[in-house]
Amino acid sequence: MKENRTTPGELVLRGITFSYIGLLIVLPVLAISFKAFDGGIARLWQEITLPQALFSLKITLILALIITIINVITGTATAWVLVRCEFPLKREVNAIIDLPFAIPTIVTGIMLVALYGPRSFIGMFLQNKFNFEILYNSPGILIALLFVTFPFVVRCVQPVLQEMEKEVEEAAQTMGASPLQVFFKVIIPTLLPSIITGAALSFSRALGEFGSVVIVAGNIPFKTQMAAVYVFGEIESYNVAGATGVSFVLLACSFAVLVLLNFIQYWRRRHEER
Amino acid sequence: MKKGSRILTGLVLAWITLLVLMPLYGMVREVARSGVPVLTGLLSDPTAVRAFMLTFWLTLGSVVINTVFGTMLSFVLVRHSFRGKVFLEGIIDLPFAVSPVIAGFMFIILFGPQGWIGSWFDAQNIKIIYAFPGMLLATLFVTFPFVVREVVPVLREFGIDQEEAAMVLGASRWQTFWKVTLPSIKWGMIYGITLTIARAIGEFGAVIVVSGGIINKTQTATLLIHHKFMDFDFAGACAAAMVLAVISFIILIAMQYIFSKRRI
Numbered sequence: 357m358k359e360n361r362t363t364p365g366e367l368v369l370r371g372i373t374f375s376y377i378g379l380l381i382v383l384p385v386l387a388i389s390f391k392a393f394d395g396g397i398a399r400l401w402q403e404i405t406l407p408q409a410l411f412s413l414k415i416t417l418i419l420a421l422i423i424t425i426i427n428v429i430t431g432t433a434t435a436w437v438l439v440r441c442e443f444p445l446k447r448e449v450n451a452i453i454d455l456p457f458a459i460p461t462i463v464t465g466i467m468l469v470a471l472y473g474p475r476s477f478i479g480m481f482l483q484n485k486f487n488f489e490i491l492y493n494s495p496g497i498l499i500a501l502l503f504v505t506f507p508f509v510v511r512c513v514q515p516v517l518q519e520m521e522k523e524v525e526e527a528a529q530t531m532g533a534s535p536l537q538v539f540f541k542v543i544i545p546t547l548l549p550s551i552i553t554g555a556a557l558s559f560s561r562a563l564g565e566f567g568s569v570v571i572v573a574g575n576i577p578f579k580t581q582m583a584a585v586y587v588f589g590e591i592e593s594y595n596v597a598g599a600t601g602v603s604f605v606l607l608a609c610s611f612a613v614l615v616l617l618n619f620i621q622y623w624r625r626r627h628e629e630r
Numbered sequence: 631m632k633k634g635s636r637i638l639t640g641l642v643l644a645w646i647t648l649l650v651l652m653p654l655y656g657m658v659r660e661v662a663r664s665g666v667p668v669l670t671g672l673l674s675d676p677t678a679v680r681a682f683m684l685t686f687w688l689t690l691g692s693v694v695i696n697t698v699f700g701t702m703l704s705f706v707l708v709r710h711s712f713r714g715k716v717f718l719e720g721i722i723d724l725p726f727a728v729s730p731v732i733a734g735f736m737f738i739i740l741f742g743p744q745g746w747i748g749s750w751f752d753a754q755n756i757k758i759i760y761a762f763p764g765m766l767l768a769t770l771f772v773t774f775p776f777v778v779r780e781v782v783p784v785l786r787e788f789g790i791d792q793e794e795a796a797m798v799l800g801a802s803r804w805q806t807f808w809k810v811t812l813p814s815i816k817w818g819m820i821y822g823i824t825l826t827i828a829r830a831i832g833e834f835g836a837v838i839v840v841s842g843g844i845i846n847k848t849q850t851a852t853l854l855i856h857h858k859f860m861d862f863d864f865a866g867a868c869a870a871a872m873v874l875a876v877i878s879f880i881i882l883i884a885m886q887y888i889f890s891k892r893r894i
Binding site for chain 1: 649657706712723731735739803831839
């Protein structure tokens with residue numbers, strides 16, 4: 357920066373961008389937060405603890421946690437294979453990883469119904485043999501959530517793994533560390549921040565996922581009704597208070613994840629500077 | 631290759647096939663089963679064409695507006711120093727963390743007929759919610775971070791040396807921007823735009839909440855798919871989903887190409 361004084365041009369630019377963010381992002385978030393406390397905390401609590409609302413929040417949190425754990429394992433393994441192993445069609449496989457981000461969520465839902473639905477081969481087979489439904493049931497929701505969140509951990513871990521020097525591992529091995537020791541003492545600590553970042557992103561995405569879930573889960577209260585679908589139902593039936601209550605809880609969770617992510621980034625930067 | 635890594639590679643490839651490729655195959659087979667007539671029927675149905683056109687206009691609007699404001703904001707974030715910058719950086723990612731349904735709901739609260747801002751527009755007889763402006767706002771919200779996140783790192787790396795050289799040589803501010811700065815952040819911008827397009831085309835939750843689902847008027851491509859699915863027209867829903875999937879596939883290939891370009 358040439359000078360420390362702010363020029364009028366800079367001020368105008370700052371004014372325009374701040375107004376845009378204010379109108380598009382800050383004001384809407386403030387509006388819903390104020391709305392949540394419109395009728396007092398007791399009213400908000402009452403809306404959140406309605407059995408149906410509470411159940412939708414509970415199943416959403418549980419399923420989001422499960423897919424996050426699965427994604428940590430499969431995502432790290434995928435990143436590892438993409439960076440360290442050689443196999444045919446590697447470039448194409450690498451491109452496919454992004455497919456869930458490119459495909460609209462509602463299309464994901466339709467694809468899963470086509471594959472596992474009651475009219476499909478797999479759906480009919482499971483129905484007839486085991487009297488088991490994948491769709492309109494939690495396994496279906498799990499598959500949908502796994503699909504839409506798959507790229508997060510892979511894409512967070514992959515660049516770190518690429519930069520990580522093999523020499524460090526080899527040095528540890530030469531000094532007599534066993535492969536397991538190398539894995540837990542050298543590789544995991546290096547990858548951990550990026551794994552947590554990817555996990556947090558998939559968790560937060562799973563909490564709010566709507567498009568694929570609304571198709572795959574159906575809308576069965578106390579069975580498959582996820583929080584976002586519950587909120588949608590309350591909006592459709594003009595129950596603003598009910599929609600606001602559950603929205604507020606989901607927003608609070610997303611905020612917590614966002615703060616965690618920013619903290620990791622801050623910590624990483626300070627760590628690198630040292 | 632060691633035996634262990636071979637097994638791991640096999641497992642990972644199996645997982646990707648099962649999770650990502652199988653559903654894709656399921657849909658293609660479903661469309662193939664119902665045959666070409668469903669696809670051509672969709673493309674000649676005025677309601678469907680109108681839905682796809684609405685998605686096109688929403689995407690175009692989001693790309694133009696968010697590219698302009700996103701680039702401006704990137705400049706503010708990289709070049710200016712002011713208090714509360716860390717806070718601003720945190721806010722940018724907010725739309726990614728918010729559920730699309732809640733994003734749409736926030737705009738209803740704010741711009742609905744009884745909302746803080748909406749009541750004023752309502753008095754002027756301007757409709758925002760259940761109309762195009764509301765749907766554009768919702769799409770702008772969910773796609774806002776993309777351009778900023780791609781342009782900021784490029785701009786940071788580019789520095790100001792070349793700009794200063796151009797200024798010393800007598801170029802005006804505008805000349806410097808168009809001839810020096812813009813070409814150097816071009817690929818970052820294009821990558822951000824591609825991500826914006828992909829998200830805008832596929833946005834469903836935020837748009838369905840603010841649209842009111844008025845057929846022929848506020849129905850986008852994704853809403854059309856939902857409507858057909860709910861109407862037990864699964865073949866039609868699959869055909870429309872297939873069209874969107876093909877568009878996404880083209881975007882994905884473009885993304886790979888642009889990403890490799892950007893690294894250079």
